[in-house]
Amino acid sequence: MDSATFRKLGHQLIDWVADYRERLERLPVMSPVKPGEIRKLFAKEPPASGNGLADALLRLDESIVRGVTHWNHPSFFAYFPSNTSYASILADLVAAGLGAQGMSWQTSPAATEVEEVVMDWLRQMVGLPDGWTGVVHDTASTATLCALLCAREKSSGFSQNTSGLQGLGAPLVVYASQEAHSSIEKAALLAGFGKRNLRLIETDESHALRVDRLSQAIAEDEAAGRIPCALVATVGSTGTTSIDPVRAMLQVAHAHRMWLHVDAALAGTAMVLPECRRLWDGVVNADSLVFNPHKWMGVGVDYSAYYVRDPQHLVRVMSTNPSYLLTAQDGAVTNYRDWQIPLGRRFRAIKLWFYLLDAGVEGLQARIRRDLANAQWLRAQVDQAEGWQRMAPVPLQTVCLRHVPEALGGDEAALARHNLAIARRVNESGAAYLTPSLLKGRQMIRVSIGAEATEQRHVEAVWSALQDAARAETSGA
């Protein structure tokens, strides 16, 4: 493709993206396609000769858009929000256009130094003190794996340089709550700890980790000769946005020389509001922390912010230095290849930079306050509505609810079927997208607010849709 064609197609695609965003609200949120429906629109064999993307726009409309679940739709209430602002889209265009690969400082100094700048801005924005240093990872799952690897190496005196986990006498143990994200278990298993050395601790009535049960589990492990290694605190759990007691957990972690990692994947963004920072009180003394600007901020997937208090330890765990990666500036600069699992890395920092140039901290704060207020509005509706039950406190932007019609009494199996049917009815209508989930064995529906385009009227609409679906399911319609 020559540059003239690129210009022409590029202008068309910029308008295509803007058109898509403008009509987003009229599209079904969850893709209505059936399995295999998109695949069969494609040839089974690759094109032998190229056509210069002549039919690309047509193909996008015909083969792609119907198969997309629209994460930026104002009625996207599933999972956690994942916002890609216009500014972030433009930044991705720039990053792709430059095609820089920032594994080492020398391989694109700007990729490294802009990341240092914006990750320090972000540190200040969420109220972390000097002494915390950030790096961009793809996702919280990967950052958490790095945290557990760092914990493993600290507790084992750098066993990776000797016999690894295979040479340890006493097993190392990892602790988190039963409401911790599945990525904690995945990371513990991939890091080699083994499921028998992972303790998922009971939670209290607010679904926060019970410190008494944690201490009990640690005592049992120590009595059996096992070594407490890592503790993961969840600030804003995926199920209900419950908040583990970070300060109390830190005391336990320090008493037993354990690594404390904080998973604030969603909630971290709320910390741009000073009034929210009580939710992670104590966090400044943790060892590592992850949150995802690609969730509730305006920064498109993937952009996960991993902060550590001892970057030298991270580098010691992650670095390898073959001769072909040495550069003249080593020692004087940051080489992010040593802060992560992959070697290569895209220029992702430009996304946060563009987003903040566009919106400013105050613009972001206003949006987060709007979303928190919308969640409180929905909470109040649920609390007042007959036949509806709120399943958990609402410290952030997710409201967990279920419909409890009198006829079903306390029949949990029937309630589960009923609420799954309600969620499916709403999702398949295309009017909104919600996530059904289990909380301590009870079926609920999560309404997770925070798409950039979501205004109160969209929350009102999903509440109506839920009530309509409940009525239809109750009447057997």
Place this chain on the structure above:
Amino acid sequence: MDSATFRKLGHQLIDWVADYRERLERLPVMSPVKPGEIRKLFAKEPPASGNGLADALLRLDESIVRGVTHWNHPSFFAYFPSNTSYASILADLVAAGLGAQGMSWQTSPAATEVEEVVMDWLRQMVGLPDGWTGVVHDTASTATLCALLCAREKSSGFSQNTSGLQGLGAPLVVYASQEAHSSIEKAALLAGFGKRNLRLIETDESHALRVDRLSQAIAEDEAAGRIPCALVATVGSTGTTSIDPVRAMLQVAHAHRMWLHVDAALAGTAMVLPECRRLWDGVVNADSLVFNPHKWMGVGVDYSAYYVRDPQHLVRVMSTNPSYLLTAQDGAVTNYRDWQIPLGRRFRAIKLWFYLLDAGVEGLQARIRRDLANAQWLRAQVDQAEGWQRMAPVPLQTVCLRHVPEALGGDEAALARHNLAIARRVNESGAAYLTPSLLKGRQMIRVSIGAEATEQRHVEAVWSALQDAARAETSGA
């Protein structure tokens, strides 16, 4: 930002990218900035209020471009090539615009099904038979970590579900060659094997793994009660693009029930040429294989193709299934969250799709043949030039050379200083970018050909620049 502003800025940025690409050849390949020079152009604090990206283009010109090392420059000969074609840039724009997150099929069916389609196209393109299945990872480092985790779990009877590596009786051992990429060592260490259980096997005069030494190492480990677990074959090593004997290594792997992983990060792309496939003869019987379309193909970073013969085993190692991730289609569809370490994932498949729509397989083949021919041209020049030494065979597109002036005789320390100085002189001139590297203790310079824009005249120019630099260094200028 409203959509009108997005359209206006988007059109400007498309032209900015095209302008950048058009003037690329006149820019210094390696960024000339000093450490800290870019950072000091930025405020220490984030912007309180936004300005709608009003000065974004100016800031890009002033703060970014000088700090970028231009990976798509026609005189980029460092590391391995990393091509981002115009088509791939447009695809990244579309992916960012859609903002889809394809962790599960339901969360964007098109993201999953297009990936299934294009990864199967790619399988056919490199001559892998039916029965191999691919998934997009970020980098070969991550894919190799997954491969060693899969090997670990296979040899240990799924120890992650019991006591992990901490509960094994006999240690598991990983084997690769001394010329294997540093990511193999990193993966083995992160996976918990420990450096003492990693064997880097001696190579022959072509820098390929010596199977006799491999068998010897395995015999010693088995005699000592250790269990051979994984063997990594390198097809196209980073140092010299040396080719390990895959077929012979497979026999050893099968005899000892080891996992065989093939690292063909660069070389995989060459397999679109049938005449190159002899280089990985036997590969069809390996267990896993990774190569990077984001290197020598036109697909921008990051896009690593990880192929396995038993996807169910990969899923068993990588999957966790909390209630909030269950969907109605589970079992009938592919949920790529279970094929990788991260949970979230961008819509990367669209990059390969757009690239192939644009160039076609034949367009790609023509470019690869051009690059192979350019490398042979340079090889012939080096072989004929007095005072120059070719350091390794040239099976692909990288020529390893050094200048050996008569005055320095066989003084390896002086030759190392001399050749490092030559590489630095060329790199700092901005005329080309090369990677100095060590080969069995001897300093050499790698000339790695394969940027999309690199024609023979650019290879002629870097050869002239090397000769000029050698003369200048020899004369002490």
